[in-house]
Amino acid sequence: MTRKPTQTALPSATRASAKGAAPAGNVEVPASNRATRAAERRAAIVDAAMEEFIARGFAATRLDDIAKRAGVAKGTIYLHFRDKESMFEELVRIVIVPVVARLTALPPPAGSVRDLIEAFAGNFLKEVIGTRRGDLVRLIVAEGPRFPSVADFYYREVVSRGIAAMRALIELGITRGEIRDKELARYPQILVAPAMIAVIWQSLFARHAPLDAQDMLRVHLDLIFGERRTT
Amino acid sequence: MTRKPTQTALPSATRASAKGAAPAGNVEVPASNRATRAAERRAAIVDAAMEEFIARGFAATRLDDIAKRAGVAKGTIYLHFRDKESMFEELVRIVIVPVVARLTALPPPAGSVRDLIEAFAGNFLKEVIGTRRGDLVRLIVAEGPRFPSVADFYYREVVSRGIAAMRALIELGITRGEIRDKELARYPQILVAPAMIAVIWQSLFARHAPLDAQDMLRVHLDLIFGERRTT
DNA sequence: TGACTATGACTGACTAGTCAGTCATGTATC
């Protein structure tokens, strides 16, 4: 009984992945074929879900809100994801994977170890700290204990790789005589710690006391590499 | 409409803080007077709430579960706290304040700056890392964005004080020639970062890769103070 | 090319279940 959606508009954001996630008011752009449209919708749902989960956390996020933000009916979400939980898990994968790929693909085997690490830090600064992706990291820290599969994935794909990569760089630095402290290779976490703190700080305390992450990371590298660089 | 907490007692935990928090099966020990009993109940509720909030986060925690764990009826919770939200906020205060007090009251003005910082780190290791209180820190990171009052409180009472204290120590270290890098005073976060990372690591990744926090902090201090100490 | 049919993406009202907060009814204390 009752039923008669009429359903005129069908937003769909024409690719663009609509970061801003314009809710309702977007104009009809009936993308070519069905498959494309579906992919666009899926992307819109992912973006919307990301925003909502970051803003409210897993439990407090309503699928109705995600649907509204994505400009889609609630049922549509279930055409793309099994349920709320698996949507959250997939979401993390979908967003994390390309970032890792980009950060990993970097190593331009040029210059000193310090140059390499600085390039890496620069990218991290640009790609993560203070961005939506930084918030995602905080979200993983927050929900990790309740989503072992997410924590596992994150450890496997990001943390263990990152630690291994940093360890390799540190060992190279020690071999080349750029880094004096040989013990550092045992705890690459020390190298990464200020960057992580910066991510969390921006999320939580930026409005109390803004933090110049770039400068802080430079000071930290000075500490490790022992000398002042450039100016 | 509706709302009228009744909000009678405000016991104030008469200290005691009953860490053990025996769940249901506690044999009634009709402690002398009403005030004492009430204080015990309040403490039991605080402990139970702490456990539940840490395990599930704010939104997913059920007051029924807190009540059951505390060995109390749900209504009793409302004799002590206005609602779930203010319970969470008070909880953070109740648990954090004594920890800060204990960590702050330390400074035995003896020995080198490194000794001071090492003593501090040792206490932090014992009191926070890998304990329930460490989980609370993770919880604050998790819920902070949704509870500005909690984030504010935490910044004011813990972060800003901690940063200021560390800065003072660093400056003293620089004056005394123990610390070479003068820039460090601008970012006390660098000094603290590995400790925070240890807290988070224990919560999330300990079962994937255990971390010897104590050793890591030692290596980090070696990095800052430049030389190896003892053995 | 135009008309007609089949497909399945999409919708949103609905169901079943959950849980914060209430309050009438005890019960212990003074």
Add this chain to the structure above:
DNA sequence: GATACATGACTGACTAGTCAGTCATAGTCA
């Protein structure tokens, strides 16, 4: 006996997930 405290069944608001029905589009045929 009066008061303060404690209880837990109850209410009502809210939401994850469902599914019967719709309709734009792809496919087929003349």
